[in-house]
Amino acid sequence: xxxxxxxxxxAEPTRAAICLALIDGRSWTAxxxxxxxxxxxxxxxxxxxxxxxxxxxxxxxxxxxxYVRIAGPAVATLVxxxxxxxxxxxxxxxxxxxxxxxxxxxxARARTCYDHLAGQLGVAVTEALLCRGLLSEEDGLTVTxxxxxxxxxxxxxxxxxGSRPVVRNCLDWxxxxxxxxxxxxxxxxxxxxxxxxxxxxxxxxxLRVTPAGQQAFHDLLGVRAG
Amino acid sequence: xxxxxxxxxxAEPTRAAICLALIDGRSWTAxxxxxxxxxxxxxxxxxxxxxxxxxxxxxxxxxxxxYVRIAGPAVATLVxxxxxxxxxxxxxxxxxxxxxxxxxxxxARARTCYDHLAGQLGVAVTEALLCRGLLSEEDGLTVTxxxxxxxxxxxxxxxxxGSRPVVRNCLDWxxxxxxxxxxxxxxxxxxxxxxxxxxxxxxxxxLRVTPAGQQAFHDLLGVRAG
DNA sequence: GGGATGTTTCGGGGCGGCCCGAAACGTGCC
DNA sequence: GGCACGTTTCGGGCCGCCCCGAAACATCCC
Numbered sequence: 001x002x003x004x005x006x007x008x009x010x011a012e013p014t015r016a017a018i019c020l021a022l023i024d025g026r027s028w029t030a031x032x033x034x035x036x037x038x039x040x041x042x043x044x045x046x047x048x049x050x051x052x053x054x055x056x057x058x059x060x061x062x063x064x065x066x067y068v069r070i071a072g073p074a075v076a077t078l079v080x081x082x083x084x085x086x087x088x089x090x091x092x093x094x095x096x097x098x099x100x101x102x103x104x105x106x107x108a109r110a111r112t113c114y115d116h117l118a119g120q121l122g123v124a125v126t127e128a129l130l131c132r133g134l135l136s137e138e139d140g141l142t143v144t145x146x147x148x149x150x151x152x153x154x155x156x157x158x159x160x161x162g163s164r165p166v167v168r169n170c171l172d173w174x175x176x177x178x179x180x181x182x183x184x185x186x187x188x189x190x191x192x193x194x195x196x197x198x199x200x201x202x203x204x205x206x207l208r209v210t211p212a213g214q215q216a217f218h219d220l221l222g223v224r225a226g
Numbered sequence: 227x228x229x230x231x232x233x234x235x236x237a238e239p240t241r242a243a244i245c246l247a248l249i250d251g252r253s254w255t256a257x258x259x260x261x262x263x264x265x266x267x268x269x270x271x272x273x274x275x276x277x278x279x280x281x282x283x284x285x286x287x288x289x290x291x292x293y294v295r296i297a298g299p300a301v302a303t304l305v306x307x308x309x310x311x312x313x314x315x316x317x318x319x320x321x322x323x324x325x326x327x328x329x330x331x332x333x334a335r336a337r338t339c340y341d342h343l344a345g346q347l348g349v350a351v352t353e354a355l356l357c358r359g360l361l362s363e364e365d366g367l368t369v370t371x372x373x374x375x376x377x378x379x380x381x382x383x384x385x386x387x388g389s390r391p392v393v394r395n396c397l398d399w400x401x402x403x404x405x406x407x408x409x410x411x412x413x414x415x416x417x418x419x420x421x422x423x424x425x426x427x428x429x430x431x432x433l434r435v436t437p438a439g440q441q442a443f444h445d446l447l448g449v450r451a452g
Numbered sequence: 453g454g455g456a457t458g459t460t461t462c463g464g465g466g467c468g469g470c471c472c473g474a475a476a477c478g479t480g481c482c
Numbered sequence: 483g484g485c486a487c488g489t490t491t492c493g494g495g496c497c498g499c500c501c502c503g504a505a506a507c508a509t510c511c512c
Binding site: 453454455456457458459460461462463464465466467468469470471472473474475476477478480481 | 483484485486487488489490491492493494495496497498499500501502503504505506507508509510511512
């Protein structure tokens with residue numbers, strides 16, 4: 001692919017809006033995106049196909065839904081750099097100013113990775129689940145019996161085995177260690193949002209751990225967060 | 227400016243080729259670029275205007291020539307990231323792989339900044355010129371009498387005072403110290419190329435100091451390069 | 453099976469913009 | 483002044499593609 005082709009993918013307001021909507025790593029369905037950016041479903045469908053073919057987005061089909069998300073951290077960084085240059089009129093620049101450093105610091109502490117927790121928080125939670133025997137790494141990553149019990153206690157639904165693996169190791173690019181992805185990772189992340197343990201900082205992927213969240217992560221998993 | 231507008235600037239093969247041609251920081255005239263990318267001068271002129279208005283390029287008019295260059299390091303980084311993503315199909319990614327780290331290491335040692343020397347080499351040369359009293363910082367940056375003599379000895383033409391300042395401090399974004407820009411900085415850089423003291427590594431801004439260059443920088447300025 | 457919902461395919465209208473050539477403009481040189 | 487050269491402005495041809503609506507398809511639920 002050429003530079004012009006790549007840039008062309010982001011050069012239309014519709015496609016740019018789609019990428020910006022997905023920048024935090026969450027998955028959206030094609031219809032949601034169509035409504036969000038204000039185009040007909042047919043139009044969104046075509047543009048999504050193009051973005052996927054261009055390697056900017058990844059899709060996951062579930063029944064009649066087409067879930068779509070940013071293809072990887074490299075894409076997210078690229079889009080963010082472009083957007084920040086476009087907005088600020090000036091420099092993202094590699095060494096980065098104070099603001100950039102602050103943002104990266106926040107992301108290093110806690111952020112979403114697609115739809116689950118990452119950064120120091122994500123890794124710490126995963127470690128804690130392993131230490132306490134709620135997850136096991138013996139035979140690939142699996143949820144243990146006591147893990148099932150714990151999840152039930154916490155009223156976190158263990159997702160049924162669908163097309164998506166329940167647990168999956170996901171390499172953390174700041175911590176360089178694994179954190180928990182998969183359907184369970186997503187469920188934990190959703191719970192953390194629903195219970196106001198974490199909230200987004202701005203529109204990016206960075207998260208703030210709320211006081212309630214610090215309490216909860218400590219009490220439930222012995223994790224000191226924030 | 228919006229993300230789509232910014233991306234749109236790079237979304238046409240002609241404009242993308244122009245930006246890639248300028249990626250190493252050198253200045254080209256409008257006509258040169260037109261021939262290089264294979265379009266009519268009128269077309270190049272229009273596209274250049276658009277790129278300048280978009281903040282990606284900077285221009286400097288001298289007589290009937292229109293010199294044009296990348297607007298700053300932020301733009302260069304942006305274009306390089308996009309190009310590397312487009313080519314590699316995969317990741318530039320902030321933390322960067324080995325290849326990226328190697329490139330950045332090379333750039334940190336020696337590179338061009340627009341049309342003059344930067345990186346450790348550029349800073350070292352500038353320091354040496356100051357130490358030896360060839361440049362003075364007393365009353366703004368100026369060339370001293372002995373500096374003029376030294377340049378004559380080296381057969382480096384001290385550029386006549388034109389629209390461009392002869393010497394100018396240019397903040398180095400890896401060394402965080404000043405290096406020499408302006409017309410003299412460009413003349414020194416040109417001399418270094420002409421005399422094969424340095425050569426480009428690949429198509430980017432990174433430079434390699436040749437054995438002859440190591441000898442010359444050491445003998446003439448006491449600079450240990452490479 | 454039948455209906456509701458989400459998605460895709462297809463055809464066509466319409467706009468934007470890329471590119472060129474011709475002519476005008478500015479500058480430098482003889 | 484007159485010529486050469488680099489650049490810009492303007493008009494116009496032409497292609498690409500963005501977007502929509504209608505219809506077809508796929509899936510899920512009753």
